[in-house]
Amino acid sequence: MSGVKLIHTKLIYYFHHIPKFNVQIISTKVINSNNSTNKTREKHNSLSFILVIFLILLFSPITHASQSSNDKILQGKKIINQSCIYCHQEDAIGKPGVAPSLTNKEFLSIASDKFLTATIREGRPGTGMPPFAHLADKIDSVVAYLRSKSKLPSRAKEIDQQAKAKGDALHGKHLFDKICAGCHGKNGDGYSAGGTGTAIGKVGFLSHASDGFMRTTIKEGRSNTRMRSFQGPAGLANLSDQEIDNIIAYLRTVPSK
Ligand code: HEC
Ligand code: HEC
Numbered sequence: 098m099s100g101v102k103l104i105h106t107k108l109i110y111y112f113h114h115i116p117k118f119n120v121q122i123i124s125t126k127v128i129n130s131n132n133s134t135n136k137t138r139e140k141h142n143s144l145s146f147i148l149v150i151f152l153i154l155l156f157s158p159i160t161h162a163s164q165s166s167n168d169k170i171l172q173g174k175k176i177i178n179q180s181c182i183y184c185h186q187e188d189a190i191g192k193p194g195v196a197p198s199l200t201n202k203e204f205l206s207i208a209s210d211k212f213l214t215a216t217i218r219e220g221r222p223g224t225g226m227p228p229f230a231h232l233a234d235k236i237d238s239v240v241a242y243l244r245s246k247s248k249l250p251s252r253a254k255e256i257d258q259q260a261k262a263k264g265d266a267l268h269g270k271h272l273f274d275k276i277c278a279g280c281h282g283k284n285g286d287g288y289s290a291g292g293t294g295t296a297i298g299k300v301g302f303l304s305h306a307s308d309g310f311m312r313t314t315i316k317e318g319r320s321n322t323r324m325r326s327f328q329g330p331a332g333l334a335n336l337s338d339q340e341i342d343n344i345i346a347y348l349r350t351v352p353s354k
Contacts, residue, residue: 173242176235193293193323201319202248209253212305213240221301224287259309262345269347276334284351293323298351308345315341
């Protein structure tokens with residue numbers, strides 16, 4: 098009997114770390130053999146043994162894969178704690194006027210891996226965000242760590258495929274100066290203009306952010322930051338889709354670009 102119990106415990110132990118795997122089914126089958134005669138028990142024992150070997154072979158690559166993705170996340174966390182924490186703070190939650198949050202859930206749900214990688218590699222010229230090209234492949238680990246903090250599914254693909262903004266840049270400038278420049282600075286110059294909003298008029302941001310990325314950020318805002326929603330009755334302003342596109346059209350033409 099102890100042999101069956103041992104296999105049972107081993108099974109539970111082995112599959113403990115494999116998500117979604119239904120240990121219950123296997124363990125119940127093995128436990129049920131308690132009531133069998135010695136012969137059938139032996140049969141069950143050897144069947145269980147074969148089952149264990151089979152499942153070990155089947156899931157080995159998965160445990161390896163999840164181990165290496167865990168290693169990546171740990172490496173990313175280490176890099177963030179060494180190279181980014183000074184500005185982006187503990188857990189990359191950001192600090193107004195110093196650096197934005199990198200773990201904000203709306204941000205992570207709309208930022209593609211490409212956007213994150215390029216921003217980290219190139220930094221944002223003319224802002225406090227330095228380039229980290231020397232991290233080379235390790236940038237993947239930083240992105241993996243940030244992804245491990247995601248609370249919402251990624252929408253980056255559909256958002257980046259949205260149509261380009263078609264709008265009246267002059268009207269957009271009027272709206273920007275009135276509603277956005279207080280935080281994002283004149284021409285979207287960012288913190289250097291004294292506000293708490295990032296440099297959305299500079300090339301470092303504009304060259305990697307799609308119009309869909311900007312549109313969604315303006316519509317939804319970013320929770321727990323000063324970037325609020327600018328659409329709907331709860332918004333800081335209730336801008337129409339066209340007005341939002343006018344602002345994006347303006348940002349694409351700002352002088353500081
Ligand atoms: C009360 C201050 C405030 C106002 C007003 C404001 N923003 Fe923001 N915005 C922020 C902050 C702060 C962030 C970055 C969030 C963070 O710090 O984590 C941000 C982020 C953004 C981003 C994403 C930038 C990036 O670096 O990823 C866009 C796009 C944006 N804002 C557009 C606008 C537009 C357009 C307006 C006007 C309609 C506006 N914001 C008004 C504070 C503001
Ligand atoms: C010296 C301060 C500083 C350090 C160190 C720093 N950053 Fe930044 N980072 C910033 C600032 C400031 C911005 C916003 C720039 C702007 O105004 O557009 C930023 C923006 C970003 C953005 C864009 C966020 C958004 O809302 O669009 C990402 C991604 C980012 N940083 C990742 C990193 C990573 C990863 C590291 C460490 C490897 C790092 N940063 C280190 C200051 C810093």
